[in-house]
Amino acid sequence: MNIYRAMVRSWRFCRQAIRIFALALILGSASLFSAAPTAGSERVALLLRLNGAVSPASADYVKRSLELANERGVTLVVLQMDTPGGLDTSMREIIRAILASSVPVASFVAPSGARAASAGTYILYASHIAAMAPGTNLGAATPIALGGSGFDGDDDRDRKQQQPRNAPEAKAVNDAAAYLRGLAELRNRNADWAERAVRDAASLSSIAAQREKVIDFTATTVDDLLAQANGHTVRVGEADIRLDTTGLIVQNVEPDWRTRLLSVIADPNVALILMIIGIYGLIFEFLTPGAVIPGTVGGICLLLGLYALAMLPVSYAGVGLVVLAVALFVAEAHTPTFGVLGLGGAVALVLGATILFDTDVPDLEVSWPVLVGVGISGLAFSFIVARLAFTARRHAVVTGAEQMIGISGKVSDWTDTTGYIVAHGERWRAVSAERLTVGVDVTVIAREGLTLEVARKPRRDQRPLEGREKSA
Structure with missing residues (x-):
């Protein structure tokens, strides 16, 4: 009987707690929505910064920032760029987000000495306002052929247009030229030069870009950009909007923890290191069952490395060599050959890591120190296995x-x-x-x-x- 009464009192207490929690949730939601700004209510310009290669992390940062701008209904988004280019998939994600945005986007190549090469040129053309700081440049928008080195290089420097070497390169160049020309026609910019930037890898300085009507104007600072953009008419969706940028408050949008984590994981060097740690961790866990820590750390690192590989362009040959290296390491661990298979695995691992990421963007390549570290780790693993094998031969048999x-x-x-x-x-x-x-x-x-x-x-x-x- 006492137990029944206690259960009844507990149930009544739980119901009261649920009611109080629900009431607090409703009141909090109401205050949140009442505090949320309505569309077009904020006289604010959001400032985004895209520095370095255009990668999955930067694409996620720009997309989510544009979603925030649309939700808040700000007046303008300024995308300040300094990029050597990047991945085609990430570039197209950013461009799709800009074209779908209900808030005008002004791309600004700054500060002086910055560039908007390759993928940056496409993003600049897709923006509603295109501006550059003095001493900056854009162009060199030729797509790099997968597994190749660009176009057939003749010594004839007077040749105005380089020809693709094969059909796949021709398809990639024609697709990129049509894409950039379409963006130029959409924003009423110089479409002929856009095609030259793709086919001839042409580049322009900021002054020349303004003269060729590739950009709208040059500006020294963000405030100068806002002053010159005032009164411009841009097309957003199906409507023409006249910009009123007087008195706008500039707010910086910094990358959050998710973007920072993604930028670290999506770095090819970090992705490769995570994969190596994962592979060695699982191998040591299988060799010494019950150790727990190597298997746990190895599993987490391997999953993070595979997640990064899913975002980055990889070469099937590189993946095959890495898989072969893992197989040789496992074979060396179970049937010790005194380092022969382990040495072959180390060589396969270094070669696979060298060609694993299929991109020529400087910021998206595996650095030589990392490759050297991968080779040393493979040799160290082979040495450890060989030493254990020699030691085991001198010990007395303890099983069987x-x-x-x-x-x-x-x-x-x-x-x-x-x-x-x-x-x-x-x-x-x-x-x-x-x-x-x-x-x-x-x-x-x-x-x-x-x-x-x-x-x-x-x-x-x-x-x-x-x-x-x-x-x-």
């Missing part, structure tokens, strides 16, 4: 049938040449070439099935006694 040879026992029951002995705390059937008595110490000299062959264990003083007899 061979482990019984040479152990000591004591006769517990004996008749003629057969009987039973106790060895290692177990009772074994035994045979001997000599007659034994109960309590005699014996040594196992052979084993056949479950029967041991034993011999009388010599006494410690037997050899010295024989020696004295011989000397006498």
Whole structure:
């Protein structure tokens, strides 16, 4: 009865707590929505910074920032760029987000000395406002052929247009040229130069870009950009909007923890290191079951490395070499060849890491120090396995049938040449070439099935006694 009353009181308390929590949640949501700004209510310009290669992390940062701008209904988004280019997939994600944005986007190549090469040129053309700081440049938008080195290089420098070497390169160049020309026509910019930037890898300085009507104007600072953008008419969706940028408050949008984590993981050097740690961790876990820590750390690192590989362009040949290296390491661990298979695995791992990422963007390549570290780790693994194999050969056998040879026992029951002995705390059937008595110490000299062959264990003083007899 007391238990029933306690249960009833507990249930009533839980119901009251649920009601209070629900009421607090409703009030909090109401205050949150009432504080949220309506579309077009904020006289704010969000400032985004895209520095370095265009990667999955930077694409996620720009996309989520544009979603925030659309939700807040800000007046303008300024995308400040300094990029050597990047991945085609990430570039197209950013461009799709810009084209779908209900808030105008002004791309700004700054500060002086910055560039918007390759993928940056496409993003600049897709933006509603294109501006550059003095001393900056854009262009060189030719797509790099996968596994190749660009176009067929002639020594004739007067040749105005380089020709693709094969059909796949021609398809990539034509697709990129049509894509950039389409963006230029959408924003009423110089479409002919856009095509030259793709086919001839042409580049322009900021002054030349303004003269060629590739950009709208040059600006020294973000405030200067806002001042010059005031009064410009841009097309956002199906409507033309006249920008009013007077008195806008500039707010910086810094990458959050998710973007920072993604930028670290998506670095090819970090991705490769995570994969190597994961592979070695799992191998050591299989070699020493129950260690837990190597397997746990290795599993987490391997999953993070595979996640990064899913975002980056990889070469199938590189993946194949890495898989071959893992197979050779496992074979070396289970059938030690004193380092031969391990050395082959180290070579395959270094070669696979060298060609694993199929991109020529400087910021998205595996650095030489990392490759050297990968090679040293492979050689160290081979050395450790070989050393363990040599050490194991010198140690006595401790498992299996061979482990019984040479152990000591004591006769517990004996008749003629057969009987039973106790060895290692177990009772074994035994045979001997000599007659034994109960309590005699014996040594196992052979084993056949479950029967041991034993011999009388010599006494410690037997050899010295024989020696004295011989000397006498």
